[in-house]
Amino acid sequence: MDQLDVTLIDLFAEEPRVGVLEASRRLGIARGTVQARLDRLAAAGVVTGWGPDLEPAAMGYPVTAFLTLEIRQEASPTSGHDRVADHLARIPEVIEACTITGAGDLWCRVVARSNPDLQRVIDKVLAEPAIVRSATVIALATQVPRRLRPLAHAAVTDQG
Amino acid sequence: MDQLDVTLIDLFAEEPRVGVLEASRRLGIARGTVQARLDRLAAAGVVTGWGPDLEPAAMGYPVTAFLTLEIRQEASPTSGHDRVADHLARIPEVIEACTITGAGDLWCRVVARSNPDLQRVIDKVLAEPAIVRSATVIALATQVPRRLRPLAHAAVTDQG
């Protein structure tokens, strides 16, 4: 992961249509180098995919909310966390979920078609009896859109 | 946005190397149709890009945390939110940020090289004087990895 890798990532992020050959021309390096770098980034797990980036709002889900769930900790046939994770994974409106420190046990991001529709989504989430409490926060305006490239720059600038 | 669009998105998400031609063969449709669909999805804003997906952990930032910030609401030269958003945008470790309902004013996701390093990142965030209070929650284990394709399926199945 060096400066060239980051430049490469930037180039492909900004102009996905450029091929390997065009990229090599733009950066003034050999085509084989570009291919090798991309392979290496993928092998290192830095680049995990090249899939299309989807926008929930454009798909009809403009409302985003964050749920903090509290899970029943008692002994149960299966672990409470596993059960809940399984449950959440079956709900398409749940975009991501993870366990967290602090008051809540589980954090998850959900989307909905509208504010009323958010109630439907929350109800789906709360259908799992292992969830004993939940708190909802609605996302209003995006201040910093999801972005990882600045981090890539920092990763090579600060250290390597 | 219909079933074919979703199938197309799935195909490209799973095998990014397949070209337009190969995709048309796999799905048994004309090449022109694939191209037109992809153009349409991009024009509709459903597909916002084809950039490489980056993994912060693989770049040396395995720690993820969520910060809830409270912003000073008093009158100021520029709006408090704008100032803070600007400040956050300059910090590469800030992956995303948005305003929220509820107790806090601003929510943001940050990453760090380690737990001690998280302190450094938080200090950077809190350097902005318009932030009057903050709460930190550390993400432990990912239960549902970020995913939008199930949502795409739901979008066409439930309605259209």
Added chain:
DNA sequence: GATCAAGTGAACAATATGTCCACCACGGAG
């Protein structure tokens, strides 16, 4: 019945890909 958006199948030149190769430069290990 007319019209429009969308899909098909085909064609073309231009370009990119996958995959070899030999060769050079550098840094670390011995």
Added chain:
DNA sequence: CTCCGTGGTGGACATATTGTTCACTTGATC
């Protein structure tokens, strides 16, 4: 000091893909 191994270069080749345009067929809408 010399011997690799890794990474980069530049070139070659056949094959496959792209961008683009065309004429024709649908199916739904008005």
